[in-house]
Amino acid sequence: MSDAGDGKGATLSEDELGARLKAYEGRRATVSGRGRDPVNTPMIRHWCEAMGDTNPAYAGPDAIAPPTMLQAWTMGGLSGHEGRTGDYDELLTLLDEAGCTSVVATDCEQEYVRPLRPGDEITFDTVIESVSERKTTKLGTGYFVTTRTDVRAGRALVGTHRFRILKYAPVRRRKPEQAARRPRPVVNRDNAGFWEGVERHRLLIQRCTDCATLRFPWLPGCNKCGSPDWDTVEASGEGTVYSYVVMHHPPFPAFSPPYAVALIELAEGVRMISDVVGVPCDKVRIGMPVRLEFQVYDDELVLPVFRAREEETV
The missing domain is CATH 3.10.129.10 (Hotdog Thioesterase)
Structure with a gap:
């Protein structure tokens, strides 16, 4: 140094x-x-x-x-x-x-x-x-x-x-020809199964095998009954915008503000944070129907995002 x-x-x-x-x-x-x-x-x-x-x-x-x-x-x-x-x-x-x-x-x-x-x-x-x-x-x-x-x-x-x-x-400088990469998710022992599913283009939700409660994000135990035992169900991909923010500042490499970040309520009842794509950020609205898709950013990174349904963007 x-x-x-x-x-x-x-x-x-x-x-x-x-x-x-x-x-x-x-x-x-x-x-x-x-x-x-x-x-x-x-x-x-x-x-x-x-x-x-x-x-x-x-x-x-x-x-x-x-x-x-x-x-x-x-x-x-x-x-x-x-x-x-x-x-x-x-x-x-x-x-x-x-x-x-x-x-x-x-x-x-x-x-x-x-x-x-x-x-x-x-x-x-x-x-x-x-x-x-x-x-x-x-x-x-x-x-x-x-x-x-x-x-x-x-x-x-x-x-x-x-x-x-x-x-x-x-890092103080970047080669002009080197495009900024999206940040990598932090993968640990509690959420590794979720990211493995995303790599296969499957959105997996944890389900308690004792009380059948669904939970997201992934946790080591059920937040309703406390049981450590669980399996998974695959999300249908349907959801609605529960809440959202439009990011203007600060700018981050690999992101081009303004853009919408939303709390999506899935049809299964759990909520997750993700990008809303396919519609200008100023057109995003609470209650807007969205559909899951998987976006490939590079050879290493796949992320779940939600596209506004076509009938809502007309």
Whole structure:
């Protein structure tokens, strides 16, 4: 990274920088952090309304918190939280000085030990779990940094949250003849089956084999009955525009604003986000019938999109 800025990181060789970054592994980012609020019913209700999750386990006198809210109880807000050390900030500063001035969140993983219930007081510790070797990505060259947060209610561990970012030096120039490529989807163990179906031009929806509830996006367990067992059904491809936005700014490579991004309600009852094609973006309307098709962008990328029905575009 010889083209880094004027900071200390610019004087380090790749091996020296890698060694300094690795020295941060195992260091504490937060010690004895405390949730700003106990687990509470209003936050659970707001979360469920935003997610459209009607699981009865999250309401009533015996309510539990949705497991995926795990990180929400540890957020410090604009003022941060007590217990934060300077090690994580030092690590990010070192990467900034080495030219890795851009950041993007790449993925998170959660493990659940027991449910959280209203009234639980949350404490947590965060450790810098790993810093990768230097990686070259389509965004640029940089390092993946993973933190692990152990969340407790009282002294009991209730779950673990891993959060991974990429700190990178952005690509500064592109050959004029090189066309920008669409971003690749993030494929993980929970959604790999969906993307395998898309490659075969099939839109697969998960179905709980215990209660038959359909769900999308793909999840490791049923958000109605909690069962981890599931199979799939293939969507018919018919749907309507449930909601939409027209993107004007900011511009991204491989996208030409303005364009419409819609929340599509499939005939099966689940909803997914996708592009609406075949009609000018200012003609997209809530309730507009659409039909699934698969668009091939390059040798590696196939995406499901929705085309406005011909009778709606006349």
